[in-house]
Amino acid sequence: MRDGEPLVRWAWIGDHVDELAHYTGVHLRLGLLPVLLGLLISIPLGILCHRWRWAYPPTLTAANILYSIPSLALFMIFVRYTGLTERTVMIPLTLYTLSVLIPNVVDGLAAVPDPVRQAATAMGFSTVRRVVQVELPIAVPVVVAGVRVAAVSSISLVAVGQLIGQGGLGYYITRGLQLDFPTPIITATVLIMLLALVTDALLVLAQRLLTPWARGKGAAA
Amino acid sequence: MNGFLNQLSLVGDWLTSSQQWHGPDGIPHRLLEHLTYSGLSLLFAALIGLSLGLLVGHTGRGAFAVASVANLARAVPTFGLVVLVVTLAGLSTAPVLVALTALAVPPILINTFEGIRGVDPDARDAARGMGMTGWEVLLKAEVPMALPLILLGLRVAAIQVVATATVAAYPGLGGLGRFIVDGLARNDYELVIGGSAVVVLLALVVQAVFTALRRVVVSPGLRAPASGP
Known part of the structure; x- marks a missing residue:
């Protein structure tokens, strides 16, 4: 850092509000679409793993192995196929969510009390209808707990995508390093944390709306 | 599929050329750098995270603070x-090591804490009833029962440290990320993909080490299927 340079130059932030808003939007898209895709993959896979328990350990091991691969390396492997595009960032981020979402879907389904399941069957629910209308809603709190972890991690990981030119607010992190200018780096880092925390709070709210029966009982963590 | 085979043969060419195995730009030197950064950070983080986690878990004091710190830390873009x-x-190693350590403490701390908190109260009472002191309850009853979660925390921290140490090549640090960052700067895809392959291999080794560790140190009675990332 140059001598005499303040830690944060507030005027810079004021001058860049529009641009910051644009990159914030991009950042949210890059961070949250993978969580949505991950959920769309994890729900059916979780249901299958719940039904056929033997399939669960290998599925989880595969998801954990994917999770252990550093994002930078995984981005580079996909560059070959999808180029320097947003997809190259979103595919690895989607894969990362699986190691959190699949076990939470399975645990959530496992937490459905047996009498509830039997009651649904006795009322004439078909298996599919029972899973969709009875078991999945009961699993919501555990699934949302996983979605919260996945969303927060995903939003903070997006920035690494800047190394292939697609990092949302990560743009300001590399820019600040090139210019030896800490203001954009601090601004982007704080904004990313805020995005993650606000998303987390909104997910807690969404869970309360999705599970009206749990309200007021002090349940749902 | 053709692309994938091409990629594999690129990796093969890169790995087998002799220049990759000598000097400061060689794989052994970069790997050693990477392992030094990751190992030291993980060691410091484990010392801090385990002791704090055991303390908070055993006494039950400061639980809210631990949960908040862990939640906040996950939001920090590494x-x-x-x-x-x-x-x-x-650009020097020490500050980056401090950052890596700071990022690795929360997963270790929260999982250690959760592990100790989650120990069956009956088992804790039984340990106390057998005349164990507070320390004995912690070390002979609580820690062995909390081991699966403690190991999970260490594994998540290790994965994060290895990944972040890779990214640290961008602002100029050594380690395996250098291959990727330099390859990108020079438009040398062979270097990028070769470096990525080495990083992936290291990640797989870390994962395997923790799986093996779990087999060895966790009591057979506690071995449920692994969960969590």
Whole structure:
């Protein structure tokens, strides 16, 4: 850092509000679409793993192995196929969510009390209808707990995508390093944390709306 | 599929050319750097995270603070933090190690804490009833029962440290990320993909080490299927 340079130059932030808003939007898209895709993959896979328990350990091991691969390396492997595009960032981020979402879907389904399941069957629910209308809603709190972890991690990981030119607010992190200018780096880092925390709070709210029966009982963590 | 085979043969060419195995730009030297950064950070983080986690878990005091710190820490973009540290403190290893350590403490802390908290109260009472002191309850009853979660925390921290140490090549640190960052700068895809392959291999080894560790140290009675990332 140059001598005499303040830690944060507030005027810079004021001058860049529009641009910051644009990159914030991009950042949210890059961070949250993978969580949505991950959920769309994890729900059916979780249901299958719940039904056929033997399939669960290998599925989880595969998801954990994917999770252990550093994002930078995984981005580079996909560059070959999808180029320097947003997809190259979103595919690895989607894969990362699986190691959190699949076990939470399975645990959530496992937490459905047996009498509830039997009651649904006795009322004439078909298996599919029972899973969709009875078991999945009961699993919501555990699934949302996983979605919260996945969303927060995903939003903070997006920035690494800047190394292939697609990092949302990560743009300001590399820019600040090139210019030896800490203001954009601090601004982007704080904004990313805020995005993650606000998303987390909104997910807690969404869970309360999705599970009206749990309200007021002090349940749902 | 053709692309994948091409990629594999690129990796093969790169790995087998002799220049990759000598000098400061060689794989052994970069791997050693990477392992030094990751190992030291993980060691410091484990010392801090385990002792705090055991303390908070055993006494039950400060639980809320631990949960909040862990939640907040997950939101920190590692890339931003590392670049910021280099911009503010200049390019040297020590500040980056501090950042890596800071990022690795929360997963260890929260899982250790949750593990100890989650121990069956009956088992804790039984240990106390057998005349164990507070320390004995902690070390002979609580820690063995909390081991699966403690190991999970260490594994998540290790994965994060290895990944962040890779990214730390961008602001100029050594380690395996250098291959990727330099390859990108030079438009040398062979270097990028070769470096990525080495990083992936290291990640797989870390994962395997923790799986093996779990087999060895966790009591057979506690071995439920692994969960969590």
